Amino acid sequence: MNQDEQIRRQRLVFYQNDIDRLDKLLDEFLRLSKAKCALLIDKDGHMITRKGFTGTFDMDTISALVAGSFAATKEMARLLGEEEFSVLFHQGVKDNIQLSLVGERTLLSIIFDDRTTVGMVRLYANELANKLAGVLKDLSQRQKPESAPQIDKGFGEAAKTNLDDVFGS
Amino acid sequence: MVQINFARREVNCKIVYYGPGLSGKTTNLEMVHQKAPPTARGQLTSIATEGDRTLFFDFLPLDIGEVAGMRTKFQLYTVPGQTYYNSTRKLVLQGVDGIVFVADSNPERRQENLESFGNLEINLKELNLDLKGTPWVIQFNKRDLPAAMPASLMNQELNKAGVPTFEAVAYKGDGVLPTLKAISAMVLEKLNRDYAPSRERLGSVRAGDTGVRAASPVPGPAAPLSGVSSGVATGYASAVAPAGATPARGTASGVGAMAAAPGYGGVGMGAAAPAPAPATAMSAYAGAPAGYPAAAGAQPQAPPFAAPPASVPEPVQAGPAAAAPAGAVRPGAQVPSVRPVDPFAPIAPATPVPLPAAAPSTAPAAAPDRGRNAGVGTYGQAGGYPASGAQGLPRGPFSPNPLPNPVLVRPTPRMQPAPVQRGFPVTLVIVGVGVLLGAVLLVVLLLLNR
Known part of the structure; x- marks a missing residue:
């Protein structure tokens, strides 16, 4: 398998049904744990979906930092002879973040405050991570739906107009 | 990827x-x-x-x-x-x-x-x-x-x-x-x-x-x-x-x-x-x-x-985004999170702003290599995440007990309502009844002494 083919296979494509399945699990988790919000982020730092109240948080940046943080932790684990640290926790005065590894390449980031407890969040996050991992595994093995939307074949050409707008022609 | x-x-x-x-x-x-x-x-x-x-x-x-x-x-x-x-x-x-x-x-x-x-x-x-x-x-x-x-x-x-x-x-x-x-x-x-x-x-x-x-x-x-x-x-x-x-x-x-x-x-x-x-x-x-x-x-x-x-x-075209209403959501901000019910509703595309030609550089000449301004990011000068103390962290990965252990979390003033909501009425009633009984008993004893 050449590199292009490999990348095509690994590329993450999410359809509406996929996101609906993931969102349903996140909603249930938020209801049970009383966490503020839950984000699903791929290891490259791109957000997949989110649920709950995110206020004015810059989600792009949070996603990138979460992925960077996890990547750094993984490296630390490797140096210590661990396979991976699967859970990270950052405690703040008011808000806290817990990061959990879901499957092989997805991260679950949960932001919660003092309306709940870290024990509660951890308990339900553990369950959620297992369920999400199952769904993501399904998605990686499923065939592309016949009626699935596609990237327009003129995407590259259309992008030039936008690039001209943003960067000048 | x-x-x-x-x-x-x-x-x-x-x-x-x-x-x-x-x-x-x-x-x-x-x-x-x-x-x-x-x-x-x-x-x-x-x-x-x-x-x-x-x-x-x-x-x-x-x-x-x-x-x-x-x-x-x-x-x-x-x-x-x-x-x-x-x-x-x-x-x-x-x-x-x-x-x-x-x-x-x-x-x-x-x-x-x-x-x-x-x-x-x-x-x-x-x-x-x-x-x-x-x-x-x-x-x-x-x-x-x-x-x-x-x-x-x-x-x-x-x-x-x-x-x-x-x-x-x-x-x-x-x-x-x-x-x-x-x-x-x-x-x-x-x-x-x-x-x-x-x-x-x-x-x-x-x-x-x-x-x-x-x-x-x-x-x-x-x-x-x-x-x-x-x-x-x-x-x-x-x-x-x-x-x-x-x-x-x-x-x-x-x-x-x-x-x-x-x-x-x-x-x-x-x-x-x-x-x-x-x-x-x-x-x-x-x-x-x-x-x-x-x-x-x-x-x-x-x-x-x-x-x-x-x-x-x-030639530079207005593009599909040009039809967006003024005051559209800032693209970088993604979907406004004040609408948690439907965060995936289509986002109003932002109006593209053409880049001004030959925009003059405002970088200071004396600092050519690092013009990084203060406040470019939350983590800008911190060199990493703020250290989170070990205090209050649970010792085990996950508790098998389905109930959360409140001892694991350092209580803060805003945390009080949760336990209070469950225990408040009963405790209050018991304490109140106790105080009343005590007061009545005291009064009775005083009266008897007289």
């Missing part, structure tokens, strides 16, 4: 600025942040040391608006250039979709350029990637140095693959946007090709392929090499680089100046321009432990990428 999210109608791509320390990677991002329309740029975040050297990465999200119904976003990263930080450099490179190699034109940094390039190839290989399969461009930065290396020499040493090259003076903003525009176009073209590999390609893409192949013979000695570079750059620049709209020297090289200007002496370099790299910093770098493997030298290889079409650039 590109993420295509049809539910959010988003395409996310990752572009990494790579290169030796102090070559101007962070400055590139700062200039993009400064020059890109406010509607397109997000917040610039730096994880840097106190000395303003990149510790982990800089990050800038960029939203170019809606393309064929998909909101298209780029996430720009820089890597720490110092030899010492190779492990973090590799982490940032993970999942990359496009690379800008920022080379330093200072002749004293020639070896660092080569080492960094070799390091890039090795790190990519460890991530099961390579420069053949990943779009990349080279930026020759610091072209205003009086003793800048000839671009043809740098091209010969670093650009064996014949990818597009751009000359830049990053701290002035020259050549920064053309570089980014070129790599963005290449990433999206690749996405287009990869996503529909079996479909007929666009005519313009085929034309670009042909153009590159025709213009890219096996590079020979100096003269043919510069010709190759010029050919590739011309084919590319006509499509993506601004023709005189901005004072970018990358444009000049793109239209053939590179072939004719071995020394670059007369390309408007300021004799009084300060040297971007302080001598102390450079000597410190030179004395750093050699962590880079020796650059084995890139093997000559076929052009890795079909160049974008060599057609005349289309």
